[in-house]
Amino acid sequence: RLGYFDIVELLFAYNADPSHLEWSELFHCIAYKSEDDVIARIKSGDNLKHKDTWDRTPFLLAVQTGNIEKARILLEAGACLNETGRCDMSAIDYAIQQDHGDMLEWLVGQGIDFESYNSFGYTPLIQSTESDALNCVKALIKAGADIHKKERSLFSRKAAISHASDIRIIEALLEAGADIADIDDNRELKAALFN
Secondary structure, eight states: OOOOHHHHHHHHHTTOOGGGGTOOHHHHHHHHSOHHHHHHHHHTTOOTTOOOTTOOOHHHHHHHHTOHHHHHHHHHTTOOTTOBOGGGOBHHHHHHHHTOHHHHHHHHHTTOOSSOOOTTSOOHHHHHHHTTOHHHHHHHHHHTOOTTOOOOOSSOOOOGGGGOOOHHHHHHHHHTTOOGGGSOSOHHHHHHHTO
């Protein structure tokens, strides 16, 4: 679920049962084999819409692995940029989960909406900030994400910088024009900024 495919591969090597993952051969190629193997599975008719145990499609798995070339191959073969997995996780959410800034930048270049709210009322920039995904924060700032856009929540309306706990992310957001007054009442973080 979290994308630790090296650990999963090790478990396979020790005869762990892969059936509960509900992976087709295409999924195995995406996680462990070459781009040519992915192309061969697509040509043999593997289903691009098949979902695994975590409701990931092959395209979402490719995004989660961070392999832009495999994601590109799948998109060109007919995968949908706006596919979602469990809990409506989008391709952007999977890139943020792994802090794959290059993948996120590529997704933006493909036309994915990087200002929409997820099911928790967070924009991708807010989600990246809360997840300490520095590479994704930088990619979103570079793409022109609205750093002042507030979360949509019944309980609060905070900008991305309010969710930051990593000083490097705060600095990146401030450099991009975020308002220091939007930082939560975290005296330690504010003190670190001015020391």
